[in-house]
Amino acid sequence: MSCTVPSPDGDRTVFSGLSFAIGRGEIVDLVGPSGSGKSSLLTAFARLNPHASGSFALAGRDAGSFTPQRWRREVAYLPQKPILPGDTVADAIRLPFTLAVRADSTVPAGGGDGDARDGGRRIGLVGRFARLFRDDAAHARGMLPDARIRETLDAMGCGDIDLTRRPHDLSGGQAARVSLARTLLTEPKVLLADEVDAGLDDENAAKVASIMAYAAGRGMAIVRIRHRPPDGRASRVATLADGALTWTDATGSATGATNGRETA
Numbered sequence: 001m002s003c004t005v006p007s008p009d010g011d012r013t014v015f016s017g018l019s020f021a022i023g024r025g026e027i028v029d030l031v032g033p034s035g036s037g038k039s040s041l042l043t044a045f046a047r048l049n050p051h052a053s054g055s056f057a058l059a060g061r062d063a064g065s066f067t068p069q070r071w072r073r074e075v076a077y078l079p080q081k082p083i084l085p086g087d088t089v090a091d092a093i094r095l096p097f098t099l100a101v102r103a104d105s106t107v108p109a110g111g112g113d114g115d116a117r118d119g120g121r122r123i124g125l126v127g128r129f130a131r132l133f134r135d136d137a138a139h140a141r142g143m144l145p146d147a148r149i150r151e152t153l154d155a156m157g158c159g160d161i162d163l164t165r166r167p168h169d170l171s172g173g174q175a176a177r178v179s180l181a182r183t184l185l186t187e188p189k190v191l192l193a194d195e196v197d198a199g200l201d202d203e204n205a206a207k208v209a210s211i212m213a214y215a216a217g218r219g220m221a222i223v224r225i226r227h228r229p230p231d232g233r234a235s236r237v238a239t240l241a242d243g244a245l246t247w248t249d250a251t252g253s254a255t256g257a258t259n260g261r262e263t264a
């Protein structure tokens, strides 16, 4: 995996020739100085980084055999700042499902413009799309009912989060946990968490860590960029500095693998 970014002095290589593997159910912490390329590495792996190149595989299957959308569903990148659109927490959590239904929807026969009829009433294009979106939201509610969201949040120790609340009214810690829960409900195989506990107090950071441990316990592979002291959740720590990855195990002992040439 390599990453070269534009700079005023010409292209600059952030890292080159890195490789790593992460096992099912494993939590790896990715640390290193600011600007060393940690986010670039994760966004590269999620195929979200236009400055990166390399080859990726999931369970032995080459990334090229996935559509980018399918790959990102399996390898989910979670940014630091939660984005929770919608009127309620339940809507915000259901958003990926609503969008998936939307993506699968086809414009009804008759083309994309002109008028349609709704109960004998003529409706315009905007009305038709509003109706389509309502239908998609209802379909998404069928796929992910409130009861399942409630059950999942409770299992993750988020019993304090009311599904009917407005997302904007949540505390920072609650918003981080909702954002994490939303990603986990899409059941990615790999979760790439980019400083999602930054800005949280210790109690909320511990809750976020415990939710991730729950997901790892169910087989999800997780890479966490963290600036906090080790919390005992990760089995290995990868340090990215000066373009090289150095690996240590949970006790801080070197594993012998450097420059990212790691096999798991």
Ligand SMILES: Nc1ncnc2c1ncn2[C@@H]1O[C@H](COP(=O)(O)OP(=O)(O)OP(=O)(O)O)[C@@H](O)[C@H]1O
Binding pocket: 005, 006, 007, 014, 032, 033, 034, 035, 036, 037, 038, 039, 040, 041, 051
């Ligand atoms: N789109 C871009 N254009 C130009 N430079 C970029 C771009 N994206 C990242 N960089 C540069 O690449 C380097 C690595 O950035 P990155 O955000 O990956 O580092 P980081 O280790 O995650 O930093 P931090 O810990 O501060 O978040 C930085 O010098 C950054 O300025």
